[in-house]
Amino acid sequence: xxxxxxxxxxxxxxxxxxxxxxxxxxxxxxxxxxxxxxxxxxxxxxxxxxxxxxxxxxxxxxxxxxxxxxxxxxxxxxxxxxxxxxxxxxxxxxxxxxxxxxxxxxxxxxxxxxxxxxxxxxxxxxxxxxxxxxxxxxxxxxxxxxxxxxxxxxxxxxxxxxxxxxxxxxxxxxxxxxxxxxxxxxxxxxxxxxxxxxxxxxxxxxxxxxxxxxxxxxxxxxxxxxxxxxxxxxxxxxxxxxxxxxxxxxxxxxxxxxxxxxxxxxxxxxxxxxxxxxxxxxxxxxxxxxxxxxxxxxxxxxxxxxxxxxxxxxxxxxxxxxxxxxxxxxxxxxxxxxxxxxxxxxxxxxxxxxxxxxxxxxxxxxxxxxxxxxxxxxxxxxxxxxxxxxxxxxxxxxxxxxxxxxxxxxxxxxx
Amino acid sequence: xxxxxxxxxxxxxxxxxxxxxxxxxxxxxxxxxxxxxxxxxxxxxxxxxxxxxxxxxxxxxxxxxxxxxxxxxxxxxxxxxxxxxxxxxxxxxxxxxxxxxxxxxxxxxxxxxxxxxxxxxxxxxxxxxxxxxxxxxxxxxxxxxxxxxxxxxxxxxxxxxxxxxxxxxxxxxxxxxxxxxxxxxxxxxxxxxxxxxxxxxxxxxxxxxxxxxxxxxxxxxxxxxxxxxxxxxxxxxxxxxxxxxxxxxxxxxxxxxxxxxxxxxxxxxxxxxxxxxxxxxxxxxxxxxxxxxxxxxxxxxxxxxxxxxxxxxxxxxxxxxxxxxxxxxxxxxxxxxxxxxxxxxxxxxxxxxxxxxxxxxxxxxxxxxxxxxxxxx
Numbered sequence: 109x110x111x112x113x114x115x116x117x118x119x120x121x122x123x124x125x126x127x128x129x130x131x132x133x134x135x136x137x138x139x140x141x142x143x144x145x146x147x148x149x150x151x152x153x154x155x156x157x158x159x160x161x162x163x164x165x166x167x168x169x170x171x172x173x174x175x176x177x178x179x180x181x182x183x184x185x186x187x188x189x190x191x192x193x194x195x196x197x198x199x200x201x202x203x204x205x206x207x208x209x210x211x212x213x214x215x216x217x218x219x220x221x222x223x224x225x226x227x228x229x230x231x232x233x234x235x236x237x238x239x240x241x242x243x244x245x246x247x248x249x250x251x252x253x254x255x256x257x258x259x260x261x262x263x264x265x266x267x268x269x270x271x272x273x274x275x276x277x278x279x280x281x282x283x284x285x286x287x288x289x290x291x292x293x294x295x296x297x298x299x300x301x302x303x304x305x306x307x308x309x310x311x312x313x314x315x316x317x318x319x320x321x322x323x324x325x326x327x328x329x330x331x332x333x334x335x336x337x338x339x340x341x342x343x344x345x346x347x348x349x350x351x352x353x354x355x356x357x358x359x360x361x362x363x364x365x366x367x368x369x370x371x372x373x374x375x376x377x378x379x380x381x382x383x384x385x386x387x388x389x390x391x392x393x394x395x396x397x398x399x400x401x402x403x404x405x406x407x408x409x410x411x412x413x414x415x416x417x418x419x420x421x422x423x424x425x426x427x428x429x430x431x432x433x434x435x436x437x438x439x440x441x442x443x444x445x446x447x448x449x450x451x452x453x454x455x456x457x458x459x460x461x462x463x464x465x466x467x468x469x470x471x472x473x474x475x476x477x478x479x480x481x482x483x484x485x486x487x488x489x490x491x492x493x494x495x496x497x498x499x500x501x502x503x504x505x506x507x508x509x510x511x512x513x514x515x516x517x518x519x520x521x522x523x
Numbered sequence: 524x525x526x527x528x529x530x531x532x533x534x535x536x537x538x539x540x541x542x543x544x545x546x547x548x549x550x551x552x553x554x555x556x557x558x559x560x561x562x563x564x565x566x567x568x569x570x571x572x573x574x575x576x577x578x579x580x581x582x583x584x585x586x587x588x589x590x591x592x593x594x595x596x597x598x599x600x601x602x603x604x605x606x607x608x609x610x611x612x613x614x615x616x617x618x619x620x621x622x623x624x625x626x627x628x629x630x631x632x633x634x635x636x637x638x639x640x641x642x643x644x645x646x647x648x649x650x651x652x653x654x655x656x657x658x659x660x661x662x663x664x665x666x667x668x669x670x671x672x673x674x675x676x677x678x679x680x681x682x683x684x685x686x687x688x689x690x691x692x693x694x695x696x697x698x699x700x701x702x703x704x705x706x707x708x709x710x711x712x713x714x715x716x717x718x719x720x721x722x723x724x725x726x727x728x729x730x731x732x733x734x735x736x737x738x739x740x741x742x743x744x745x746x747x748x749x750x751x752x753x754x755x756x757x758x759x760x761x762x763x764x765x766x767x768x769x770x771x772x773x774x775x776x777x778x779x780x781x782x783x784x785x786x787x788x789x790x791x792x793x794x795x796x797x798x799x800x801x802x803x804x805x806x807x808x809x810x811x812x813x814x815x816x817x818x819x820x821x822x823x824x825x826x827x828x829x830x831x832x833x834x835x836x837x838x839x840x841x842x843x844x845x846x847x848x849x850x851x852x853x854x855x856x857x858x859x860x861x862x863x864x865x866x867x868x869x870x871x872x873x874x875x876x877x878x879x880x881x882x883x884x885x886x887x888x889x890x891x892x893x894x895x896x897x898x899x900x
Contacts (some may be wrong), residue, residue: 155771156567156637166634167572168626169587212550213573216664223663231778247666314774401548422776430631433549437551438666439679 130347170211190222192232199238206245208403210373212442216244233259237268244276247442247471252276267296268444275508278308281473281500300326300337304344311344312475314429314505323348339368345376350382351475352507358382373402380408381476385510400424403431407446411453425454445467448480458487469497475508482514491518549632551665553657555609555640558671559687563618563642564651564689568605569628569635574658574665579604591627594636598625601636608657615646641740650690655680660796675702700839707843709850710819716784716887718851719759719813723791723880724753724808724872725855729863731799737873739863746860749804754852762841764816769837773817780817782891788884795877 159166189195202218205211219242225231226239236259243252256273259266274289303319303326310319312345323345327333333341348360362379369375376399380392388448389412396409406428428450435443448464451457462484469481478497485494498518501511551574557566572589575581580588581597594601602622611618621637644651658665659682667680671835678687711717729746730737740746767773790811794800800807819840862868 121602144795156628158626159591162590162595164591165588166591166594167576167587167589168581169573169576171587209548211548212664213548213662216551217577219663220661221658223660226663249537403547406547422778425779427631431549434547434549434552434631437668437679439552502868 113452120520143214166167170209172250189221191226192225192235193227195236196232196234197233199242203238203241208371209405212245214470219241233263233266233269237266237272240269240272240276244272244279245442249276249471264292265296267293267301271298271301274305275308278312279472279474281312281504283309283504283516298330300333300341304341307344311351312504314507316348316507317354318346320348320352336409337366339367339372340376341363342368343372343378346375347378350378353507353510355382355386359455373399373405377404379407380405380412384408384411384415387415389413393418400427403428403443406447407429407450407454411449414454428454431488441467441471444471445477445480448484449476452480452484452487458484462488462490462493466493466496473500475506475511478506479508480512486514486518493494494518544562547632550754551658553665553667554630554635555655555667555669556671557640557642557669559689563644564611566639568599568609568638568640569630570605570638570657571633571635573633574662575601575636576662578658589634593791594625594627600625601739602638605638605640605657608655610654610656611642611644611654612654613644613646613650615644618642618644618651627899637663643804650668650688652686652688652868653680654686654741656685659685700835703839704846707819707840707845708822708847710840711844711847714818716819716884717848719880720784720788720791720811720815721754721757721848721851721886723788723795724757724804725750725852725859726755726876727795727798727804729859730869730873737869739869743860747856748864750852750856750859752805753808754848756805757812757815758845758848760809760812761816761819761844764813765819765841765844766816768817768820775817778891780814782803782888783814785884785891787814789881789888792877792881792884796874796881833862 123248137262152348153216175399182436189198199218199221204213205216206218218238218354222235222239222242226237231239236255240252240255240321241257243255250344253273255274256269256276259269260273263269270289270293274286274293277283277286277289286309287306290302292308293305295449296304303323307319310316325339327338327341327345330341342365345356346365349355349361350360352358358381359379362375362382365375366372380395383389383395388425392408392412393416396405396412400409406424408425408426410421410428413424432443432447434452445468447459448468450461451464453460455461461480465477465481465484469477478501482494482501485491485497498515500506501515551571553571553574554569555566556568557564558573572581572594576589579597579600581593581601583593583596602625605622608618609620611620620640620642623641625639626637628635628637642651655667655669657667663682665682669678669680669687669689671678678689680687715894727737728749729740731740732738764773768775791807794804796805846872862872865872
């Protein structure tokens, strides 16, 4: 500033002073930057190109998940599979691939394998259960619950149908119904799974620590668990301990879950959320760098990078924006929770975040759905819009340190 | 070069060479861009290589990768599959679909085959009915996303909704053009940073400096000339970078662009308080205007159409921006000219107005550069 003032006062009219050199230098720099930008290869997207060499690799196909049969259309059409056992087996493989990779294309494949039975109200029970799983993964919760109701009317003891329905009802916050399904499930399955079913409900209704302790005891007693099941149990215990506010033990359990199932996107999400809450973004970056493909994990990665002021944050934010735009274009709403968090934490747009969080809360009511609605309402200074989430949290006696402190902050704001 | 300059260059070059590599997990979509022309439609159809491999098998050597050679080898097979998956009819009968060049194109979840497509319909077709069958047999959640113009909402075809009507002829074209003009006007009228920049540059247009003080310029033509020079320079500059950026020839990170735009407003306001650039204000308007074009282009970045539509879209949008800007100038000009003799304007209005602009733009600059929220929403 001193140079500028000095130059302004002493400059003879019409002569280029030092300060004006600086200003024009700046302008010239911008022009040069523009020219450099024009002639430098920029990351162009959506522009068709003709590769120079036939050896140029255009796409890496996903690794075939072991045992999964490739799907092929002979022409435009492929005869739907009429054999229910074959359709069930192939769809189950696709759903397993989806669960391992979090790649939604597998859900579309699974649905296609079941196409002969997709609109059949009275389909065989295993197919109804798979259909419900696919529908629930697409957030079509009500049709999924209807399918499971049909399945359970035919086979009241079907443990998969009971477990599936209890999980969906827990996500929807319909805890009393979920408790009933878990009770009906208990005699059919091992102690660990019975406690897992009820533990998820207890975790959402203020009994997280007790549920975690019960599961830990059952895990000690359990014999011959597969790594997948051991990982599932450890992950659930870790998540319950997060709600109970025991960050240290939660981290230990989540880390041990990842030792059993290192690629598990759900556990990675829970652990990195905990680390973000504990202000340890550097570890989040380390954990999530290999998982940029998965939107929900890229979101946490970008939040961590932003906190660390890393240059990749900008690029990842742009990628997320593009992915959400693509999802909107196809009319998909499964991203609402992630998009609300994106708008709140990465875009600094609490109004938009609040709109999305309200819409999301109308569909699902897990701890993060409550938390996002409260946080967005607080940031947008519209505490009244958090009313529904507050009532819900109080009615269910939701226990979670982040939710408690948000409720506290909202109280402070209203007084 | 000083070390500071080197640092600036390194940062800028670093920002320019960022490349996006990670590809998303995403449900399957194909993108069909169609533009109406007399007797039919033409455009481009993007189909994911991954989906093509699932449907018809294009990874010949089964190494888990698709090379350009493998894609070219499967070209006939791909076109046959595509031809059997898309049907167009007009009132007078079935249209004839043909495919031209096949290229590659990158979307958020990976590389796609980009097929040039043309549909020729019998009679004078005013509308066209599409039936879409691609991939539904193997992926029940596949979507065909059909776009006919940048402004019109896309048509999404699904397994349970496979057909759609596309209107052809000029109704789409003109309406789309007008929509782009409106989008451009809307953008400038809500783009307070662009307006403040222009305002700050125009505030002293009816004044000149004489021994450290502002005095009025007597003649209207001189004032008008100054305004025209500044506005034209700004327009030419931002149109230039808007075009380059919208055509994906240049890309700058948005945070850098937004921060730099705020900085340009800071500079413009500072120049009114401590005048350095006077008669050459048009040159400053040009240099800094280059930045604003990148800002305008952000609105257009999602739009993705063939060359003809692109030119029309860009022209419409730019026209809208200029019309909006002209409106603001026409409002400002009488004020600036009318008040030029007023001592209050010279001593208070201009400095205080510029100081206000300086304050607002400095806050923007801090907000944008450090990703904070202070005043804006």
